[in-house]
Amino acid sequence: MVRRKASSSKGVKKPRVKLVDEVSSGRRATSYDVARLAGVSQSAVSRCLQPGASASAKMRERVSRAALELGYTPNAIARSLITRRSNLIAVLISNLTSLYYPEVLSELSAHATSHGERILLFALPHESDIDDVLDQVLQYQVDGVIAAVRLSPQQLAAIDHRRIPVVFFNRYLRDHPVNSVCCDQVDGARILVTRLHKAGHRRFGVIAGPKDSVVGEERVRATIERLQELGIKDTPVVRGGYDYESGAAGLHELIKLGKRAPQVAVCANDVMAIGCIDAARFDLGFNVPEQLSVVGFDGVGPSTWRSYQLTTIRQPIRRMAEAALMLLMDRVENPKLPPEKRVLSGQIMEGTSARLG
Amino acid sequence: MVRRKASSSKGVKKPRVKLVDEVSSGRRATSYDVARLAGVSQSAVSRCLQPGASASAKMRERVSRAALELGYTPNAIARSLITRRSNLIAVLISNLTSLYYPEVLSELSAHATSHGERILLFALPHESDIDDVLDQVLQYQVDGVIAAVRLSPQQLAAIDHRRIPVVFFNRYLRDHPVNSVCCDQVDGARILVTRLHKAGHRRFGVIAGPKDSVVGEERVRATIERLQELGIKDTPVVRGGYDYESGAAGLHELIKLGKRAPQVAVCANDVMAIGCIDAARFDLGFNVPEQLSVVGFDGVGPSTWRSYQLTTIRQPIRRMAEAALMLLMDRVENPKLPPEKRVLSGQIMEGTSARLG
Numbered sequence: 001m002v003r004r005k006a007s008s009s010k011g012v013k014k015p016r017v018k019l020v021d022e023v024s025s026g027r028r029a030t031s032y033d034v035a036r037l038a039g040v041s042q043s044a045v046s047r048c049l050q051p052g053a054s055a056s057a058k059m060r061e062r063v064s065r066a067a068l069e070l071g072y073t074p075n076a077i078a079r080s081l082i083t084r085r086s087n088l089i090a091v092l093i094s095n096l097t098s099l100y101y102p103e104v105l106s107e108l109s110a111h112a113t114s115h116g117e118r119i120l121l122f123a124l125p126h127e128s129d130i131d132d133v134l135d136q137v138l139q140y141q142v143d144g145v146i147a148a149v150r151l152s153p154q155q156l157a158a159i160d161h162r163r164i165p166v167v168f169f170n171r172y173l174r175d176h177p178v179n180s181v182c183c184d185q186v187d188g189a190r191i192l193v194t195r196l197h198k199a200g201h202r203r204f205g206v207i208a209g210p211k212d213s214v215v216g217e218e219r220v221r222a223t224i225e226r227l228q229e230l231g232i233k234d235t236p237v238v239r240g241g242y243d244y245e246s247g248a249a250g251l252h253e254l255i256k257l258g259k260r261a262p263q264v265a266v267c268a269n270d271v272m273a274i275g276c277i278d279a280a281r282f283d284l285g286f287n288v289p290e291q292l293s294v295v296g297f298d299g300v301g302p303s304t305w306r307s308y309q310l311t312t313i314r315q316p317i318r319r320m321a322e323a324a325l326m327l328l329m330d331r332v333e334n335p336k337l338p339p340e341k342r343v344l345s346g347q348i349m350e351g352t353s354a355r356l357g
Numbered sequence: 358m359v360r361r362k363a364s365s366s367k368g369v370k371k372p373r374v375k376l377v378d379e380v381s382s383g384r385r386a387t388s389y390d391v392a393r394l395a396g397v398s399q400s401a402v403s404r405c406l407q408p409g410a411s412a413s414a415k416m417r418e419r420v421s422r423a424a425l426e427l428g429y430t431p432n433a434i435a436r437s438l439i440t441r442r443s444n445l446i447a448v449l450i451s452n453l454t455s456l457y458y459p460e461v462l463s464e465l466s467a468h469a470t471s472h473g474e475r476i477l478l479f480a481l482p483h484e485s486d487i488d489d490v491l492d493q494v495l496q497y498q499v500d501g502v503i504a505a506v507r508l509s510p511q512q513l514a515a516i517d518h519r520r521i522p523v524v525f526f527n528r529y530l531r532d533h534p535v536n537s538v539c540c541d542q543v544d545g546a547r548i549l550v551t552r553l554h555k556a557g558h559r560r561f562g563v564i565a566g567p568k569d570s571v572v573g574e575e576r577v578r579a580t581i582e583r584l585q586e587l588g589i590k591d592t593p594v595v596r597g598g599y600d601y602e603s604g605a606a607g608l609h610e611l612i613k614l615g616k617r618a619p620q621v622a623v624c625a626n627d628v629m630a631i632g633c634i635d636a637a638r639f640d641l642g643f644n645v646p647e648q649l650s651v652v653g654f655d656g657v658g659p660s661t662w663r664s665y666q667l668t669t670i671r672q673p674i675r676r677m678a679e680a681a682l683m684l685l686m687d688r689v690e691n692p693k694l695p696p697e698k699r700v701l702s703g704q705i706m707e708g709t710s711a712r713l714g
Contacts, residue, residue, distance in 0.1 A: 071518030088477075096466070097658065102459035109453070109480035118493060120445075121476040123466035136475060161428030244662060278663040301454065305601060306635040307664040 029070035038066035089117045089328065090142040092133075092149045094124040098242060099271055099300035104148060104169065107321035115329050117143065127212055130155060138162055144328040147171060150214060165331035167324045170215050170315075177339040179331065181324045185215050185297075188313035188346040189222035189266075192295050195348070196264050197230050198357025201293060205262035206237040207250035207272050213242070216268040219297055223266050236262070240272050247275025252283070263293060264354070270296035270303045270312055277308055277353060293354035299346070309351035316344050386427035395423035446474045446685065447499040449490075449506045451481040455599060456628055456657040461505060461526065464678035472686050474500065484569055487512060495519050501685040504528060507571060522688035524681045527572050527672075534696040536688065538681045542572050542654075545670035545703040546579035546623075549652050552705070553621050554587050555714025558650060562619035563594040564607035564629050570599070573625040576654055580623050593619070597629050604632025609640070620650060621711070627653035627660045627669055634665055634710060650711035656703070666708035673701050 035042040040063065048055045048063035055063075066072075089112055095101050105121075112119050120140055122133045127149045134155055137145060145159060148169040153176055159166055168180035196204070206223055209216030220237060227235050238253040240246030247267055255261050265280075267273035273296030280286040280294065288294055296303060299314025323342050331337050350356060392399040397420060405412045405420035412420075423429075446469055452458050462478075469476050477497055479490045484506040491512055494502060502516060505526040510533055516523055525537035553561070561584055566573030577594060584592050595610040597603030604624055612618050622637075624630035630653030637643040637651065645651055646668075653660060656671025680699050688694050707713060 071515075071520075091478075096459045096463035099456070099658075102453045102462075105459075105478075106453035106480055109478060110482070113490075118497070119478040119480075121448075121462075121466060121478045123463055123476075125467070133470075140475070158428075244658070248663075274662065282663045301456075301601070302659055305631065306605075306639045 029067075029072040031072070033070055034063060034066045034072045037070060038062045085143055085332075086141045087117050088120045088140060088142045090120045090122055090137045090140065090145045092122045092124065092130060092137070092145065092147045092151075094127045094129070094149050095242070096123050099302060100269070100298050101148065103300070103317050104321065107318050108146060108169075108324065111321050111325040115325055117325075117329075124149060134158060138164070143332045146324055146328060150212065163335060165328055165335065167328045167331075169320065169324050172214070172341065179327050179339050179341070181320050181327065181342045181344070182215070183313075183315040183320060184343050184345045185218040186222040188297065188348075189219045190226045191348055192266065192311075192313065193223055193226040193230070195356040196266075196293060196295065196354060197227075197232075199293075199355045200357065201263045201355070202232060203258070203260060203263045204232060204235045205251075205254035205258070205265050206235060207247060207254070207265060207267045207276060208237050208239045209242045209268040209272070210239070213268075216242070219268050240268070242269050242272060244271050244275035244278075247272030248279035248283070249275075251276045251279045255284070261292070265292060265294045267294065267296050270298040270300045270310055272296070273310055273312065273353070274302060274308050277310075288353055289355045295354050297346075299349055303349070303351070309353060310349070311351040311354035311356065312349050313346040314349050315346050320344055386424075386429040388429070390427055391420060391423045391429045394427060395419050442500055442689075443498045444474050445477045445497060445499045447477045447479055447494045447497070447502045449479045449481065449487065449494070449502065449504045449508075451484045451486070451506050452599070453480050456659060457626070457655050458505065460657070460674050461678065464675050465503060465526075465681065468678050468682040472682055474682075474686075481506060491515060495521070500689045503681055503685060507569065520692060522685055522692065524685045524688075526677065526681050529571070529698065536684050536696050536698070538677050538684065538699045538701070539572070540670075540672040540677060541700050541702045542575040543579040545654065545705075546576045547583045548705055549623065549668075549670065550580055550583040550587070552713040553623075553650060553652065553711060554584075554589075556650075556712045557714065558620045558712070559589060560615070560617060560620045561589060561592045562608075562611035562615065562622050563592055564604060564611070564622060564624045564633060565594050565596045566599050566625040566629070567596070570625075573599070576625050597625070599626050599629060601628055601632035601635075604629030605636035605640070606632075608633045608636045612641070618649070622649060622651045624651065624653050627655040627657045627667055629653070630667055630669065630710070631659060631665050634667075645710055646712045652711045654703075656706055660706070660708070666710060667706070668708040668711035668713065669706050670703040671706050672703050677701055 031042050031045045035045045044059060045063050048060045091108055093101055093105055109119050120142060122137060124130060130149055130151060142164060145164055145166045146169055147166055150171055156173060166179060168178055170182050172178055172180040204227055206220055208220045224235055236254055236257045238250045240250045250272060251265055265276050267276055273294050277288050277294050280288050280292045286292045296310050296312040299312055303310035303312050327340060388399050388402045392402045401416060402420050405417045448465055450458055450462055466476050477499060479494060481487060487506055487508060499521060502521055502523045503526055504523055507528055513530060525535055527539050529535055529537040563577055563580055565577045581592055593611055593614045595607045597607045607629060608622055622633050624633055630651050634645050634651050637645050637649045643649045653667050653669040656669050660667035660669050684697060
């Protein structure tokens with residue numbers, strides 16, 4: 001069929017100048033135009049422009065020159081209809097203006113490129129806005145999905161139904177076997193508490209993240225649990241929104257709650273810890289860490305700035321992104337692979353914002 | 358042709374259970390499967406699932422139920438081959454881990470969505486890595502390109518050749534008429550210098566960005582020019598890499614260069630200004646702004662943190678993203694529109710990092 005078309009257009013071969021003019025005047029060139037100009041079949045054009053396919057050097061040269069002249073490039077989209085691979089990965093992410101997610105996106109992008117995949121970006125204002133875009137994720141026939149946002153079992157089922165593999169990034173779905181790559185929230189939180197306790201701290205306060213943050217809730221739960229093991233009960237917990245201002249407000253709230261000011265503020269992420277340090281210094285005149293130890297979680301860029309030097313758990317984002325792409329691409333190749341969860345340990349960064357033992 | 362196919366498959370109508378089973382067992386459902394299950398033609402399925410196309414409520418209901426059962430969603434990619442619109446916009450961006458670009462990407466994403474477009478992300482480690490991905494940009498038949506990186510005239514010509522409109526974001530190409538949206542670098546820089554001079558500052562130093570940053574070079578040129586107009590010559594300029602550490606190192610360099618320490622450090626972006634403030638305070642024991650005024654450019658999130666309260670020019674990123682999408686979509690609709698450049702004014706943020714007059 002393809003051959004017939006190519007040879008029939010060869011039969012009514014237009015003069016060369018006419019063809020170049022016609023394509024210049026508005027219409028995008030197709031592989032048939034290239035075939036006509038090079039005087040070869042359309043399937044020969046396909047072969048010449050596909051990396052790895054067989055074609056003589058002379059033929060390649062002829063086709064390349066015609067393609068260049070017409071401004072033709074192979075159509076990745078049309079190819080995807082044949083190969084059933086779009087080489088597109090949907091990345092669902094929220095809060096791009098936080099300091100943590102841009103690093104995640106940057107690493108995912110680098111690793112996707114190394115697998116020959118491109119990122120179709122779904123940047124949501126809030127984690128819960130996923131319903132608005134799920135239809136589109138499905139319509140683009142993506143090879144796979146990396147979800148750095150929560151998905152409900154219903155949303156996951158809709159993607160599964162389309163046989164599109166999903167890997168969760170620092171998320172998972174309780175009671176559902178899913179693919180996921182997480183930083184070890186529990187271990188990280190426990191290590192911080194243990195070291196803070198060893199330094200003699202006994203009055204703790206917690207500034208938690210928003211309720212819908214699975215990892216944030218895990219960090220807080222692990223913190224409270226470890227404190228209880230160490231005999232420290234009734235630790236006050238206030239809630240912030242992961243941003244600078246809510247970290248500052250959180251410290252004020254903690255101080256209002258207790259009879260005595262806490263000796264430690266355990267914050268569910270770095271940006272709130274930074275807000276908390278600034279509130280301690282500028283609003284309350286506290287010395288950090290002498291009068292208040294502050295710890296965070298994430299290891300974002302500004303955590304190392306001289307004004308903060310945060311004591312925190314650095315997530316291994318690069319290795320997490322690498323693992324997420326590997327899990328995903330394995331499942332693109334082989335959809336029968338069972339779900340797998342990988343948990344990578346974070347690293348404690350001993351800054352100067354907390355006294356550790 | 359379409360009708361014939363649909364009715365011929367109706368002729369050999371398979372029992373319903375068989376069809377659902379077959380589709381469940383691995384193959385992705387097509388619109389023909391939906392047509393078969395719903396007992397309608399394929400073109401009816403197309404009509405029912407396309408927003409705005411005419412179909413009876415009863416027909417829509419029947420088709421929707423069949424589509425749901427088979428896990429079928431319309432194929433945006435296949436549709437793009439017919440409509441010649443992929444609804445994909447390529448965004449070329451670098452330095453995602455800086456504090457400025459994530460905000461740009463987030464705003465571009467929001468405005469793209471409101472135009473019914475999705476973002477195909479090309480996140481480059483460095484601005485100059487564009488050659489590695491340009492081929493891919495062209496292969497995905499994107500509707501348009503937003504370039505927040507530099508393109509050479511040759512690279513731009515390759516995209517033009519494919520009739521894909523391009524809008525530059527805070528970049529342009531000297532001596533080439535291109536579409537671009539920029540913040541007014543010159544005005545912003547001049548206002549800062551004028552106000553600093555009015556406060557009595559006479560010894561200035563400049564921490565410039567990398568040489569390949571068009572906007573950075575513009576800010577520095579405008580700063581020097583305005584200083585000369587005010588009678589201040591021989592202002593020392595050192596070069597940083599837009600990051601925190603190079604801002605700190607830049608201040609040390611400036612101090613080594615001059616006989617007397619500068620009274621003002623004009624930094625080409627906020628993150629370097631933040632590094633500069635920290636170096637002034639923690640390495641040199643300077644009071645900011647009493648002993649050193651520091652100004653930045655951008656208005657990134659951390660510029661308002663209590664530790665810095667940076668005096669800077671805030672770029673109107675939201676309005677810039679909106680304008681970029683409008684310029685682009687206008688040209689997707691009407692490729693004959695002439696190139697247009699929009700220049701939006703930034704806003705001076707009077708923090709406490711500099712004494713202004």
